Amino acid sequence: MQSRLTAEDTEKSAEMNPRVSSVTTLAHSAVQNDGMNSFNFEVNATEGAARAATLTSRRGVIETPVFMPVGTAGTVKGVRFEELESPELDARIILGNTYHLWLRPGIETIKACGGLHNFIGWNRPMLTDSGGFQVWSLGALRKITEEGTGFRSHIDGSLCFLSPEISMQVQAGLGAEIAMAFDECAPGEATHDEARQSMELTLRWAKRSKAAFEVTQAVSLRQLSNEGATQTDNLRYRQALFGIIQGSSHLDLRRESLQRTVEIGFDGYAIGGLSVGEEKHVMMEVIEDIVPRMPADKPRYLMGVGTPEDLIEAVARGVDMFDCVLPTRNGRTGQAFTSRGKLNIKNARYTLDQKPLDENCACSVCRRHTRAFIRHLYQSGEMLASILLTHHNLVFFLDTMKRVRQAIRSGQFAKFRREFTEQLNCGLES
Amino acid sequence: MQSRLTAEDTEKSAEMNPRVSSVTTLAHSAVQNDGMNSFNFEVNATEGAARAATLTSRRGVIETPVFMPVGTAGTVKGVRFEELESPELDARIILGNTYHLWLRPGIETIKACGGLHNFIGWNRPMLTDSGGFQVWSLGALRKITEEGTGFRSHIDGSLCFLSPEISMQVQAGLGAEIAMAFDECAPGEATHDEARQSMELTLRWAKRSKAAFEVTQAVSLRQLSNEGATQTDNLRYRQALFGIIQGSSHLDLRRESLQRTVEIGFDGYAIGGLSVGEEKHVMMEVIEDIVPRMPADKPRYLMGVGTPEDLIEAVARGVDMFDCVLPTRNGRTGQAFTSRGKLNIKNARYTLDQKPLDENCACSVCRRHTRAFIRHLYQSGEMLASILLTHHNLVFFLDTMKRVRQAIRSGQFAKFRREFTEQLNCGLES
Numbered sequence: 001m002q003s004r005l006t007a008e009d010t011e012k013s014a015e016m017n018p019r020v021s022s023v024t025t026l027a028h029s030a031v032q033n034d035g036m037n038s039f040n041f042e043v044n045a046t047e048g049a050a051r052a053a054t055l056t057s058r059r060g061v062i063e064t065p066v067f068m069p070v071g072t073a074g075t076v077k078g079v080r081f082e083e084l085e086s087p088e089l090d091a092r093i094i095l096g097n098t099y100h101l102w103l104r105p106g107i108e109t110i111k112a113c114g115g116l117h118n119f120i121g122w123n124r125p126m127l128t129d130s131g132g133f134q135v136w137s138l139g140a141l142r143k144i145t146e147e148g149t150g151f152r153s154h155i156d157g158s159l160c161f162l163s164p165e166i167s168m169q170v171q172a173g174l175g176a177e178i179a180m181a182f183d184e185c186a187p188g189e190a191t192h193d194e195a196r197q198s199m200e201l202t203l204r205w206a207k208r209s210k211a212a213f214e215v216t217q218a219v220s221l222r223q224l225s226n227e228g229a230t231q232t233d234n235l236r237y238r239q240a241l242f243g244i245i246q247g248s249s250h251l252d253l254r255r256e257s258l259q260r261t262v263e264i265g266f267d268g269y270a271i272g273g274l275s276v277g278e279e280k281h282v283m284m285e286v287i288e289d290i291v292p293r294m295p296a297d298k299p300r301y302l303m304g305v306g307t308p309e310d311l312i313e314a315v316a317r318g319v320d321m322f323d324c325v326l327p328t329r330n331g332r333t334g335q336a337f338t339s340r341g342k343l344n345i346k347n348a349r350y351t352l353d354q355k356p357l358d359e360n361c362a363c364s365v366c367r368r369h370t371r372a373f374i375r376h377l378y379q380s381g382e383m384l385a386s387i388l389l390t391h392h393n394l395v396f397f398l399d400t401m402k403r404v405r406q407a408i409r410s411g412q413f414a415k416f417r418r419e420f421t422e423q424l425n426c427g428l429e430s
Numbered sequence: 431m432q433s434r435l436t437a438e439d440t441e442k443s444a445e446m447n448p449r450v451s452s453v454t455t456l457a458h459s460a461v462q463n464d465g466m467n468s469f470n471f472e473v474n475a476t477e478g479a480a481r482a483a484t485l486t487s488r489r490g491v492i493e494t495p496v497f498m499p500v501g502t503a504g505t506v507k508g509v510r511f512e513e514l515e516s517p518e519l520d521a522r523i524i525l526g527n528t529y530h531l532w533l534r535p536g537i538e539t540i541k542a543c544g545g546l547h548n549f550i551g552w553n554r555p556m557l558t559d560s561g562g563f564q565v566w567s568l569g570a571l572r573k574i575t576e577e578g579t580g581f582r583s584h585i586d587g588s589l590c591f592l593s594p595e596i597s598m599q600v601q602a603g604l605g606a607e608i609a610m611a612f613d614e615c616a617p618g619e620a621t622h623d624e625a626r627q628s629m630e631l632t633l634r635w636a637k638r639s640k641a642a643f644e645v646t647q648a649v650s651l652r653q654l655s656n657e658g659a660t661q662t663d664n665l666r667y668r669q670a671l672f673g674i675i676q677g678s679s680h681l682d683l684r685r686e687s688l689q690r691t692v693e694i695g696f697d698g699y700a701i702g703g704l705s706v707g708e709e710k711h712v713m714m715e716v717i718e719d720i721v722p723r724m725p726a727d728k729p730r731y732l733m734g735v736g737t738p739e740d741l742i743e744a745v746a747r748g749v750d751m752f753d754c755v756l757p758t759r760n761g762r763t764g765q766a767f768t769s770r771g772k773l774n775i776k777n778a779r780y781t782l783d784q785k786p787l788d789e790n791c792a793c794s795v796c797r798r799h800t801r802a803f804i805r806h807l808y809q810s811g812e813m814l815a816s817i818l819l820t821h822h823n824l825v826f827f828l829d830t831m832k833r834v835r836q837a838i839r840s841g842q843f844a845k846f847r848r849e850f851t852e853q854l855n856c857g858l859e860s
Contacts, residue, residue, distance in 0.1 A: 121799045351535070352543065376549075384507070
């Protein structure tokens with residue numbers, strides 16, 4: 001049986017805590033006064049719209065711009081946690097998917113195992129999405145109402161229901177450093193009317209998300225206090241909650257969504273509903289228009305994006321945080337990201353190729369293995385093909401972001417961006 | 431196109447080298463005079479029939495008793511080579527399968543990539559089997575004649591043919607430190623007549639294997655010499671060739687097979703045709719009877735065996751080398767080997783289990799991850815389940831053998847064997 005929380009659960013916990021609102025206010029202000037130990041975002045350097053910043057969470061410091069590897073079901077597919085922590089990858093924050101973890105193993109299991117970090121054995125920061133995008137992406141399998149989204153589990157077909165309140169309860173149980181508001185996504189080609197409807201629903205859900213989130217944080221804080229957590233225990237601090245800007249490709253709606261989301265007030269702001277089928281130039285137009293209007297003193301997170309060039313271009317427009325399945329998923333389907341563009345290891349031209357995946361890469365995969373061997377592994381259906389390609393791809397994404405941060409801090413980002421893009425466009429065969 | 435060598439290829443190379451026999455003799459005696467740098471086996475300590483020895487190959491020293499992880503298609507499934515080399519695993523020798531590598535990527539590809547070590551990026555010793563057992567295990571897909579075994583590829587159904595001569599050429603191209611004679615295996619329940627027929631064929635094939643092997647070694651040596659290999663280059667040394675004892679469960683045939691295989695003369699001797707469906711006590715009877723009669727000054731290799739208890743019992747009877755897919759294959763199907771017996775991670779009792787796979791294990795998997803998490807990974811079809819279970823299982827096998835070696839060297843093997851077996855029989859739930 002999968003554990004399921006209902007909207008009533010949240011109400012119940014509010015009933016059981018008559019002093020919730022005042023507790024929340026107190027807790028919130030205590031955290032806000034606590035400086036470096038709580039959630040904190042500080043811009044250290046800028047170059048044009050690009051910025052290098054330091055995000056301090058209760059489980060460690062994250063330098064931005066940052067790419068967050070996706071750990072859908074509590075694992076970045078094909079990568080051991082020791083590798084993620086190694087200097088070569090040094091992933092400072094990874095993402096977990098509320099939808100997947102809620103369905104399997106279920107939130108009661110994860111709570112019984114001490115929360116998501118304890119359960120999976122990872123003590124660095126995490127971010128959980130709200131499940132909103134993933135139930136939306138189920139398409140015909142889901143039905144969206146004012147209350148939330150009903151859907152059939154992709155695992156066993158059972159009927160499930162996710163709402164802002166349930167998502168907040170589940171995310172509190174998971175215990176990531178950053179939780180996301182429960183949103184609705186409109187398709188890339190949504191009409192103005194459709195996109196407005198969706199945006200308005202997302203705004204109502206954002207308010208409900210924030211209210212439910214405050215309750216969960218107050219409950220968690222009281223539990224920790226009862227358990228004797230001390231003032232020096234970072235984990236007594238509340239999670240952070242990010243709001244999500246929607247509005248499809250309609251800039252007026254995007255601006256309105258941004259303004260009204262900021263009015264609700266969150267610890268950071270994300271742009272959702274991009275990279276969902278719209279043209280690339282449409283995505284860039286939205287980013288170009290919206291990012292400069294986002295609060296400068298809060299992290300800006302572009303959800304589900306993207307290719308290495310997307311990352312660089314979005315950083316140039318002021319984005320701080322990214323997540324994407326590309327390095328991991330494409331690694332599993334035989335694609336390597338390289339400094340000179342994508343390489344499809346299935347291609348017969350690599351059968352005898354003694355070069356590494358990327359001649360400009362010094363990662364452990366490129367130091368040791370040839371394209372010929374990795375192609376052989378892929379053709380033979382060997383797990384090691386996915387392991388090696390995923391590792392190299394993650395190094396490429398994370399190392400690129402490291403170089404981006406260094407470039408911004410040293411005022412060399414414009415030069416870096418130009419050279420990086422030129423090289424990428426060279427192609428592997430030239 | 432898969433590359434295929436024919437029996438004629440070997441004859442051709444002999445024709446092209448009229449002085450093959452004398453070259454071979456010279457080369458052989460040169461190597462034999464070269465002490466530590468060539469293949470050498472030295473027993474350092476014994477306790478009862480158990481022995482601790484040092485096997486010196488051109489790519490490094492192997493302490494025995496040793497367990498060789500199986501790297502069928504050039505990869506120990508789910509394990510990066512860095513892990514195999516790490517102090518935690520420290521695999522000194524791994525096995526490659528001639529059958530699989532010959533079919534894919536093909537020997538011409540591997541030769542063009544500088545041999546198997548270069549191709550896969552592994553510079554420690556390797557052993558290749560002959561392909562005999564694997565084509566035999568194809569069952570209805572193969573047809574055995576005096577010349578060799580015709581079979582259909584499990585990959586594309588194409589007709590292929592493997593013989594002693596072709597196996598030796600392929601194994602020379604692969605370039606492992608230890609090659610195996612091409613043999614035929616009889617089923618566990620073979621009658622005396624069937625087993626004798628099979629054994630006689632294996633003996634004729636053993637002679638042909640040795641003759642063809644000498645040719646390949648002479649050719650390789652001459653090539654290396656032409657390429658300017660120096661006296662200090664270990665890789666100029668010949669490969670070692672092991673003979674294989676057959677005879678099913680019939681002890682008289684086993685003894686005869688042993689005697690006549692030793693008369694042909696090999697660098698080491700293997701017991702084949704066990705663990706192929708016969709009762710466990712039958713296997714132990716053969717081992718108990720045959721191993722003490724095997725040459726004491728050569729390595730003794732028990733092929734395809736076995737469980738941790740099989741390994742300990744065979745060591746107690748004088749076996750030095752083992753290979754088996756159990757730690758890797760069973761890891762992929764959710765089974766952990768532990769100091770208290772097998773653990774099936776699929777079992778629902780582990781859903782909330784906060785213990786490591788093995789409470790007596792200090793490996794990186796057991797230090798970090800719980801049974802609950804690994805079960806979740808397995809249930810979710812996550813690659814990391816296989817990766818973690820395989821890693822732990824290999825640590826268990828390799829660490830057990832390390833402790834066996836230490837025990838024999840310190841005269842504590844009888845005690846170790848008793849305690850190890852007692853603990854194994856305790857079970858996980860007691």
